[in-house]
Amino acid sequence: MATIGSRLWAIPEGYIPSGGLKGERALVSHEAACILNAGEADAEIEITVYFTDQDPKGPYRIRVPSSRTRHLRFNDLTDPEPIPRDTDYACIIVSTQPVVVQHTRLDSRDPHVALLSTMAFAQ
């Protein structure tokens, strides 16, 4: 087992387009935080979402078990409330265990597919 990662991550650039291809889930516009927990203990994770002109929302809670990855789509978050579409946001990810976080967006509004990805920022 490898101990790699951080317990505190930030992704400043968040935006879920409301438009795009429909149907096949893989090609629907989405934004994801891909989280890898390569350690021996399960990670309990809290995500807080920040906006331009309103108070933060959350926390959104997820678990990433030991030796597993979870590619979390922000589109799928509903508890405590969905993340608004077509709205600038950002997030802070706090984990009980070291994890590694990568940010990816698939945008199919065009309707051709565009992709972006970057490692999130670790403190």
Next chain:
Amino acid sequence: MATIGSRLWAIPEGYIPSGGLKGERALVSHEAACILNAGEADAEIEITVYFTDQDPKGPYRIRVPSSRTRHLRFNDLTDPEPIPRDTDYACIIVSTQPVVVQHTRLDSRDPHVALLSTMAFAQ
């Protein structure tokens, strides 16, 4: 509240295409610095813009309040002067508080959309 980030950031790759889709703001070619201030104090930020063969411009001043994100489009900067289109540039971002900065470009010259993003470089 989380204290995360740095007070000094650099983005070496800047370029605002003059072409691209018109009309809907979300699909106009643009370049953005997405800034997250997850801390307790408002951040006063100065951006200096660098070029290949002329002196730097700026500073451009913006504020990112506590617990807010701002997705700043370089296209929108006008004070002290607009950033020229179709011109290579770079920038340094200095903040009074720790912030996290991510760089994103949407290029719709094609006119199909292409995206890039990366975390900026923190000192």
Next chain:
Amino acid sequence: MATIGSRLWAIPEGYIPSGGLKGERALVSHEAACILNAGEADAEIEITVYFTDQDPKGPYRIRVPSSRTRHLRFNDLTDPEPIPRDTDYACIIVSTQPVVVQHTRLDSRDPHVALLSTMAFAQ
């Protein structure tokens, strides 16, 4: 010779689309770990692949000689077993020598080409 890099890297975002352009290898959908060994000694590398709901696979073993780069396509891995298509995965890369790792995906399902890339996360 430059000593640069790390012996432990993570890429949380892995996904090999089964669709896309056929024929010319350069435009087939693929995911790559681009590894640079700028040092004086050959690097023996082990890659472990993580999933959402099954145990990790691997290790996959490759060598990157001194002063060489290898742009490894995850699509090409077959020993101990191929990586499943259309499935979320992540990976940990362990090297006997310092190397630098960059993650890239070319997605031609659209069938237009989309690209993403980020430096992997180094411990």
Next chain:
Amino acid sequence: MATIGSRLWAIPEGYIPSGGLKGERALVSHEAACILNAGEADAEIEITVYFTDQDPKGPYRIRVPSSRTRHLRFNDLTDPEPIPRDTDYACIIVSTQPVVVQHTRLDSRDPHVALLSTMAFAQ
């Protein structure tokens, strides 16, 4: 003036497509190292290029003056020799002064435009 950056950088993922749109320089397939020198002294830079199965080439020498950025296209390098097209490569960038380096590719083989970018890896 800000002192920001590193004197040693790596970009593992290099590939210059031979195909793509012709004519307008901005849309020709290209790969760039965007270098920012925000410091007070000019930076003398040496780039060494690595391959999969041949010895490294270079050094390629460029200067980035104080308070300037240079968006260097690998396509344009000719001394000591051009970088081959359609060939995997990587590079190490060594500077006499701290600089910041970002890697970008525009790929117009499709012929629709795809983009990728990431901060290079700093030692």
